[in-house]
Structure formats: structure tokens, C-alpha cells
Amino acid sequence: MSDPRTSPDPTPLVAAGEASAPGTSTKLAEGKPFKRYLLFYALGLMGFFMTWGAVNGILLPNHVQAIEFDKFFTGADSGVDLQQLNDLKAQVDDGAVIPTGEQERLLGVLEKFESARAQGLSVITAIGLFVSMFIQPITGVLSDRMRSPWGRRAPWIAAGAVLGGLALIGLRQSSTILLVAVCWGFGQLVINVGQGPLLTTVADRVDESKIGTASAISGLGSMFGGVAGALVGGVLFTQFGLDAYYPFVLMLLFCALVFVYFARDRSSMALQxxxxxxxxxxxxxxxxxxxxxxxxxxxxxxxxxxxxxxxxAFSIYMLQSYVQPSLSLTEATKTAPLLQLAGLPCMLVTMVLVGRWSDRMGRRKPFVFWASISHGRLDAGAVGVGHRARPLRPSGDRRHRPGRFRRR
Structure with missing residues (x-):
């Protein structure tokens, strides 16, 4: 027989905090039930936000690029090395190389390819964002009225994770931009069906005196989860290619269902x-x-x-086509998550300092205004540096040897 002190208790987290109306959740404020809820809540958040970080930041851009590459670089062109072709483009733009007829043809194909992959990713991302904008409020209204032995939110969290996993499997099998758009649009819809109610459990089950603690976990979970998902997704993609979707299917299911089972809410069957x-x-x-x-x-x-x-969304494409010397697909996939990781410490420090500073001043608009101005100037500066800082490589007789752009 297992030791009751070490075995997880799947019973509802009750008997901590004020009594609630019939069918609603008990408020938690302290003790083991509250700590257990926070632990599994954080785990559930990581599952959802790591999925977002991996798919939106790593897998989806690479997926779209693979589809468009096969469309534009066909036949003998299927062996073209994009990294070398982008380097040639930079040298031609700087006037260091005069391309041959064959090279001009390849550069023309490259321009169409880059435009198509950007447009494809934009459309897919926009569809998902549009769907997400409406589904969370609708899910919130419906889950408020949900009657189940597992509480109001648990069925939605579990269903969102299961359907989201199926959507990711379908996404992996998608071979056209249309299928990718359909699968990921559906995926964002159903994953938000699970994520929205999970976030709502804070208001349902945490006492007002501890809302700040739970909200901090929500904020940190979204940031760390997104960065961690991108990092893990980058590593998995370099090893398994688009099969890297499958580990995130398992992770999403595991994190969501563990929360539903071990942080079980009380029944909402008596809800009015x-x-x-x-x-x-x-x-x-x-x-x-x-x-x-x-x-x-x-x-x-x-x-x-x-x-x-x-x-x-476009960081991988920028590293491949804009930054010079250009990076290979593998290098860009590994580097893009590191850019997010590099900005995380500054983001955390700024959140703490500026939050307290604005509280003391009692004003918010000056911070928003100057942050926007600073961000805009930095972006403009980055564009200028990107155009100027293009180190030239010796061209030799490359312009007369288009075969050098084939994969070896």
C-alpha cells in the first residue's frame, strides 16, 4: 500500500478559504491545497505557452518555408543552397558582383520565394489571431455555465488540449499552405478553448488576497513558457525536422490533463x-x-x-535573408530562440522597476509614449545597420559558376 503522505491526492481542493455558492469553486488562500493548485496551474500554463512558442516561433515558419521551397525550386533547382544564394544577393545589391544570366534567374526565383513564404506565414498567423480574438470570450461565457462533476472549467481545458493535439498532428501532415492555414486556424481555436478556462481558474479558485501571487505565475509562465518552447522547438527541429510537432502534442496533453486530475475542482452540477x-x-x-x-x-x-x-514570427526569415552574412536554416532555427532569451532579463527587470515607478507617479501614459518612441527609433536604427553592415566576401569566380549554389 502506498504511503498517503507521498501519494498524490486527486480529491477536489476544498476546505481552504471562504464558502462558495452551490456549483462554484472554493476559494483557496493557504495550505497544501493552495500550493498544490499553484504547482499544477504553473505546469498547465507551461504546456500551453510552450506549444505557442514552439509552433509560432519555430515550427510554423519552417513548415511554410519548406512548402514554398518545394514549389519554387523544382527540378535541377531543388538542390539550391539558400545561404549561398542570399550571400550572392547581398553582394549584387552592394554592387560587388555582376551576376550571370543563370544567377539572375536564380535570384528572381529567390525573390518570389521569399515573398511567397512571408505572405503565406502572414495569412496563416492572421487567421489564427482573428479566431483567437473571439473564441476566448465565447468560451468564457459558455464555461461559466458548465455543469460537470469536474467543475466548470476542467471539461474545456481537457477538450482544448485533446483537440489541440489532434490539430498539431493534422498540421504535421499538411503539405499545402491552405491545409496549414486550416489546421493551425483550428488548432489556435481549440487550444484557446483550453487555455482561456485555465487562466480563469485564478479568479474562480484563488482568494482575493492571493490574486497577485497567482497573476505573477500567469505572467512568468507566459514569458518563460514561450521562450522555453522556442528553445526546445529549435533543438527538436534540427534533430527531427517537422516531426518535432509530435513531442508538443504529448506535452500539451500531459500538462493539461495533469492539472485537471491533480488540481481537481469541485462539482458544478448544482450550478444555477x-x-x-x-x-x-x-x-x-x-x-x-x-x-x-x-x-x-x-x-x-x-x-x-x-x-x-x-x-x-519572421525572425528565422530575417536571419536567413536580411542579416549578413546570412545563416543557414539550421543556424537560423537555433539562433532565433536565443534572441528571445537575450531579451528576457531586461523584460523582467523593466516590468518590476517601471511598474513601481508608474505606481509612485500615478501616471501610465508617459511610459507608454516614451517606450513607443524608443522602440521605434531602435527598430529604425536596426534597419539602417542591417543595410550598412554587410561584410563582403571574396567573390572570386563565383559569379561564373552557378553550380556553387547547389547543396553538397
Missing amino acids: VEPINWRGFFQAFVTPLRDSDFRWVWIAKIAMMFGYAVSH
């Missing part, structure tokens, strides 16, 4: 709910925009997140 006012629900999407302050915050956040999303 009112009918959903769908008209009022959808009006709530636009009503806050009537307030000028909220509207400007919303616009500013879209602009800032747009810049971050572009640099994150």
Missing part, C-alpha cells in the same frame, strides 16, 4: 445559471471603444503587439 444574453454579449465588444482612453489604449496595444509579433 441564467440564460445567455447574446446580444448584450456581442455589444460588449464595441461598447468599451466609446471611451476615448480605452480606445487609445486598445490601439496602442495593437500597434505594440504588431511590432512584437512581426519580429517574433
